[in-house]
Amino acid sequence: xxxxxxxxxxxxxxxxxxxxxxxxxxxxxxxxxxxxxxxxxxxxxxxxxxxxxxxxxxxxxxxxxxxxxxxxxxxxxxxxxxxxxxxxxxxxxxxxxxxxxxxxxxxxxxxxxxxxxxxxxxxxxxxxxxxxxxxxxxxxxxxxxxxxxxxxxxxxxxxxxxxxxxxxxxxxxxxxxxxxxxxxxxxxxxxxxxxxxxxxxxxxxxxxxxxxxx
Amino acid sequence: xxxxxxxxxxxxxxxxxxxxxxxxxxxxxxxxxxxxxxxxxxxxxxxxxxxxxxxxxxxxxxxxxxxxxxxxxxxxxxxxxxxxxxxxxxxxxxxxxxxxxxxxxxxxxxxxxxxxxxxxxxxxxxxxxxxxxxxxxxxxxxxxxxxxxxxxxxxxxxxxxxxxxxxxxxxxxxxxxxxxxxxxxxxxxxxxxxxxxxxxxxxxxxxxxxxxxx
Numbered sequence: 145x146x147x148x149x150x151x152x153x154x155x156x157x158x159x160x161x162x163x164x165x166x167x168x169x170x171x172x173x174x175x176x177x178x179x180x181x182x183x184x185x186x187x188x189x190x191x192x193x194x195x196x197x198x199x200x201x202x203x204x205x206x207x208x209x210x211x212x213x214x215x216x217x218x219x220x221x222x223x224x225x226x227x228x229x230x231x232x233x234x235x236x237x238x239x240x241x242x243x244x245x246x247x248x249x250x251x252x253x254x255x256x257x258x259x260x261x262x263x264x265x266x267x268x269x270x271x272x273x274x275x276x277x278x279x280x281x282x283x284x285x286x287x288x289x290x291x292x293x294x295x296x297x298x299x300x301x302x303x304x305x306x307x308x309x310x311x312x313x314x315x316x317x318x319x320x321x322x323x324x325x326x327x328x329x330x331x332x333x334x335x336x337x338x339x340x341x342x343x344x345x346x347x348x349x350x351x352x353x354x355x356x357x358x
Numbered sequence: 359x360x361x362x363x364x365x366x367x368x369x370x371x372x373x374x375x376x377x378x379x380x381x382x383x384x385x386x387x388x389x390x391x392x393x394x395x396x397x398x399x400x401x402x403x404x405x406x407x408x409x410x411x412x413x414x415x416x417x418x419x420x421x422x423x424x425x426x427x428x429x430x431x432x433x434x435x436x437x438x439x440x441x442x443x444x445x446x447x448x449x450x451x452x453x454x455x456x457x458x459x460x461x462x463x464x465x466x467x468x469x470x471x472x473x474x475x476x477x478x479x480x481x482x483x484x485x486x487x488x489x490x491x492x493x494x495x496x497x498x499x500x501x502x503x504x505x506x507x508x509x510x511x512x513x514x515x516x517x518x519x520x521x522x523x524x525x526x527x528x529x530x531x532x533x534x535x536x537x538x539x540x541x542x543x544x545x546x547x548x549x550x551x552x553x554x555x556x557x558x559x560x561x562x563x564x565x566x567x568x569x570x571x572x
Contacts, residue, residue, distance in 0.1 A: 182395045182479045182508060183500025210480060212507045233510070235449060235480035263507070264478055265396045266424060266449035285499035285522070286397025293426045293477070294396060296447070308499070314528050 157271055160239035164246070164274025171251035173204070174357045175259065177237075177275035179297060182263030184283040185307045185340060187215045190258055192340040194222045196350045201255040201357060206245060208237040208262045215260060225249055236267040239274055255357050265290070269297040277302035277356075284308050288318040291325035298326050303334040305349065310339040371485055374453035378460070378488025385465035387418070388571045389473065391451075391489035393511060396477030398497040399521045399554060401429045404472055406554045408436045410564045415469040415571060420459060422451040422476045429474060439463055450481040453488055469571050479504070483511040491516035491570075498522050502532040505539035512540045517548040519563065524553040 168175045180186050187207075194203050205226040207215040216228035227245045229237065242259065249257070259275060261268040269278070280301040282290055285308055291298045298304065304326050306319060323335055334352065338345030382389045394400050401421075408417050419440040421429040430442035441459045443451065456473065463471070473489060475482040483492070494515040496504055499522055505512045512518065518540050520533060533551065540547055548566065552559030 181397065181477070181500075182504055183497070209507050211509055212503075214503050214507065233480075233484075235478065262480065263395070264449065264480055266447075266476065266478055267481075270447075283397070283499060285497060285525070286395075289426075289428050290396055293423050293428065295425055311499070311525065311528055314525060 157239045160243050161272035161274045164239055164242055167246060168251070168257070168274055168276075171254070173251050173254045173257050175257045175275045177259045177261060177268070177273055177278045178281070179261045179265075179268045179278060179301070180263060180281035180307075181265045181283070181286055184263070184281045184286065186260050186263070186281055187218055188340045189281060189305065189307065189338070190219060190260060191222065192346055193258075193350060193353070194219070194224055196346060197256075197353065198222070198224070200354065202253055204249050204251075204254040204257045206237075206242065206249070206257065206259045208241070208260055210235070210262060225254070231262060235262055235264045236271050237261050237273055238271045242273045256353065265294040265297055269300045279303045279305065281305045281307045282322065284315060284317045284319060284322075285311055288321040288325075291322060291329055295329050298329045298333065301330070301333060303336065303352070305345075306335065306337045308339060308341075309337050309344050310341045371453045374457050375486035375488045378453055378456055381460060382465070382471070382488055382490075385468070387465050387468040387471050389471045389489045391473045391475060391482070391487055391492045392495070393475045393479075393482040393492060393515070394477060394495035394521075395479045395497070395500055398477070398495045398500065400474050400477070400495055401432055402554045403495060403519065403521065403552070404433060404474060405436065406560055407472075407564060407567070408433070408438055410560060411470075411567065412436070412438070414568065416467055418463050418465075418468040418471045420451075420456065420463070420471065420473045422455070422474055424449070424476060439468070445476060449476055449478045450485050451475050451487055452485045456487045470567065479508040479511055483514045493517045493519065495519045495521045496536065498529060498531045498533060498536075499525055502535040502539075505536060505543055509543050512543045512547065515544070515547060517550065517566070519559075520549065520551045522553060522555075523551050523558050524555045 219226040421442045433440040
């Protein structure tokens with residue numbers, strides 16, 4: 145009984161995700177579903193990315209959080225269109241939440257839309273929202289054991305950003321193991337070592353985004 | 359329809375959690391449900407705590423992970439009873455998962471049982487597993503905006519461990535804001551500033567555990 149219900153919910157999500165996908169595609173906007181644990185640096189990465197790309201690409205953002213508007217306020221300061229979704233308890237965004245806010249964004253005027261998911265290394269990977277690709281962030285402060293403990297997100301993501309590389313001297317973390325284990329789960333995953341603080345890896349990441357949207 | 363089903367699932371969980379609670383109480387074991395984001399330091403805290411308490415309290419551990427046995431192996435090295443639960447996809451432990459493994463632990467020989475939940479700052483707070491109290495860990499590397507973004511876990515926890523304090527010089531994090539916001543959500547929450555690396559706060563934390571179990 146429980147399984148049957150769960151599968152129905154997933155089907156409904158799939159269907160709405162496909163509808164969203166078509167809306168994005170018709171509008172000519174490339175959509176990235178950005179996922180990570182709480183505090184891995186999703187919003188900071190968006191701030192850095194938007195600042196770097198602002199003159200070449202039109203960027204929009206959907207912010208997902210259980211509660212609060214801090215992230216949307218941070219993005220709004222950069223002068224790009226942003227909508228905040230508060231899930232009110234749900235630990236991930238689903239396709240219907242995204243569908244409900246599409247009218248609040250100037251989609252056909254955008255080149256790229258980032259959907260910042262709720263901070264959670266598990267469930268967001270299970271729910272498509274209509275994105276072109278999923279990208280995940282792992283802060284090196286979370287440790288090198290994460291790929292094998294949370295495999296689905298690494299399997300589902302087109303790219304992995306290993307973030308907060310500036311903290312490496314102060315941590316006992318094996319970045320090569322993160323990369324090795326991520327690649328064993330997903331041989332085609334694109335890996336960026338990055339720090340929003342030092343700027344390391346930002347150019348490689350934004351150059352890659354340019355190729356995706358061109 | 360969806361809401362109705364969800365409420366039924368929660369009821370079943372409540373009922374099994376009450377059964378677990380009675381089993382723990384009859385065995386005279388104090389149970390702590392330990393929750394945090396991925397990589398905040400749950401297993402390291404358990405290693406530190408077990409090492410500190412080993413001569414005075416009999417400790418057992420249930421390890422919850424989506425996949426893998428790394429954490430159980432780390433605890434097993436310390437010579438205390440440990441059982442690993444792999445949720446296989448679920449982002450939290452529920453009461454039934456705990457019930458299923460109770461026979462694998464020498465409950466009546468234990469003073470304290472730690473249940474290390476799946477790394478997730480959202481859902482674990484919604485599912486009782488039969489614990490006496492919930493304790494949460496927040497790594498300062500996650501940033502000071504977490505209490506207001508993930509309020510339920512702070513509201514449900516009897517104690518908050520602000521962890522990885524050794525990293526403070528390298529981060530722009532306002533620890534006072536974390537404490538202020540956590541207390542605004544939950545005025546009775548007990549707060550420990552701690553570092554397993556430097557040992558800061560470990561004595562206060564383990565002394566508090568001693569008072570709970572005496």
